[in-house]
Amino acid sequence: IISFAGGLPAPELFPVRETSEAYSDIFAREGSAAMQYSTTEGWLPLRQWIADRISRRGVNTNADRVLITSGSQQGIDLVGKVFLDPGDNVIVENPCYLAALQTFSGYEASFIPVESDSKGMVVEQVEQALKSRKAKLIYVVPDFHNPKGTTLVPERREQLVGLSRRYRIPILEDDPYGELRYRGDSVPSLASMDKDGLVINLGTFSKTISPGMRIGWAIASSEIIHAMVTVKQASDLHTGTIQQRALARLLEGFDYDDHIMKLRMVYGERCRAMLDALEKHFPAEARWTSPEGGLFLWVELPATVRGEELLEDALAERVAFVPGTSFFASTPRTNFIRLNFSNSSPEMIEEGIRRIARVLKRRIA
Template sequence: MEYNFASRVERMESSIIREILKVTEQPGIISFAGGLPAPEMFPLQEIKQTFNKVLGEGDESALQYSATEGFYPLREYIAAALAEIGINTSPDQVLITNGSQQAIDLVAKLFLDPGDVVLVESPSYLGALQVFNSYQASLVAVPTDPEGIELDSLERAITQYKPKLIYITPTFKNPTGETMGLERRKDLAAILARHHIPLVEDDPYRELRYSGTPVPPIKAFDKDGKVIYLGTFSKTVAPGLRLGFATTSAGLMPKMVLAKQGADLHTGTLVQRVLYNYLTSSNVKGHIKAICKEYAIRRDTMISAMKRQFPEGVKWTEPQGGMFLWVTLPPQLDTTSLLNEAIKLGIAYVPGPAFFPTGGGRNCLRLNFSNSSPDQIETGISRLARLFHNNLQTVEKGTNGF
């Protein structure tokens, strides 16, 4: 049967990461592709006990429809936690969402008409690019450096394109792992105020810091309500709960609530109560500290293995936190073309072009270190090193043959 789809369906594309993950289910494949937390770090027993506690209280309302805004005590908890990092908000300005991914979609629904411009980092988070494309936005990539989006380039893009929205992940950025410095955050907040443009600050990795000094969110310097701040519990508790949040200005929040009402009425009542009880009855800071300790070992193992085994000319980021490293190969190599060969060797990664909305990253790739054991990381990097050495030798022989 043929269907008469809306024109926006043409801009909906499957995530290359999801396609790669299907392949990685094959036996023997070590995957550095997905942005997955380590399942062995999930607080399984605590969550199980909390489910039993919530249901054992005999309060049927835990299974009932509930407010679109979210469970009020959970919103109070989030507002208090945000105050600790410099964000002054109230529970009434917090919306519970089905992961922060839904929050990106809600913002896009509110702000974007077909053809509207969104400024994004180059490279940028693939999931956000998918959302903006589905709303038929025009994506403009702004250059970045090791501290994130370049502010001079951003101001020029604002003047030239008159964007509706800016989207960034300034802390342990997906895909590079890099973090924006303090002064640039302050300067960016001033740019937003000067040009009256909303910015989505997607901050899923903030708590996963292994070294260096924490920096406040851009939202902490937002005096005019221009920053829409997104967070999640997927990286520190469990992604299967699908619980995230957004905090916005008091003026924008009612529209966010209306957008969510039309999408799904509300986030699951039971999982919100379970999360709240877990957060208030467990040693959450100790749990996050344990995650950070383990992920730091995995990050260091990957960097050490790359230093020993990767060929000369290969470069990579060394992030202070998060879940990813960004690798740049010599320009004659194409990471998309190499992927099938990599999978035959039993290793998977995400090619760089997936993160560039308007082209780029041909010789780059993203590696995830959080979801592989140190032994798997050693083996996987060895396989990648073999792939890179072999293909560089092939290219050099071809060049010398002319």
């Protein structure tokens, strides 16, 4: 089956040999120390590497303001634990990353969904919401949004950080895809614009090194990091010691920037292949986003076509994707689908899109 469903990085791009050597070196040099409990904050050399890299992107931080998490997904969960009580409101984009909605729902939060367009979250709607309702948190994926693939433009970023300052409301900036830009100019992070300690920046190695290592990070003010450390202690004590030390060793002797460039080249080619295939095969009634990076694009089907029903037809043709209904915090919209391009070759992408187009045209007819 050709799958455009998951957000899987391409396994052929994992640095397997280099990672294996890093693990071997850790066991040879550090042995039992690497197998012992560690601090909740995380392995200091790894936190320092992250702080140095993020600082070069304009974020005022240091290793003491970095918390190692078990993937950035845990970062979302820890923020939920720290900030949310039952009934609290969270402002989210509509559509929104599904696992964030699931996490916040677990803390019995309510959602204030605001629309997003080709320029990202519509910040004017955020301001309207804050004027009339109290919210505890703003959650946003500003770079190469999941599921839409769109990027929040600089002017709106400045406006959003300004609203955070004015209303004293924290922003959770979820940035798992920020390194994966294929075209266009990089955009300053929300964290780099924050002067008030209200932005919590989440990142991860899952999309660049390996999702199996389960290593991400949170960068925030000292006060917020302290609170997140406290709840992480009660959650899992710390992220795996062996993985952290091995990753730190890998990054010491590894050209990470060169590796990122390879990812950008391959994923950029696959993104272009999917956009070209959509243009070639899909009917004129459909529309889609044109991401500058990340792993996904978002297709709007004709209003009469339901994504779930199209998936049933597509599975019969041995191709899969994710219907868009589950990404909405408000009333689900049924005529959207999310497509992933990172884990398929250009040839598979062409064939998979051709099959989806065939069943879509059948539905329209």
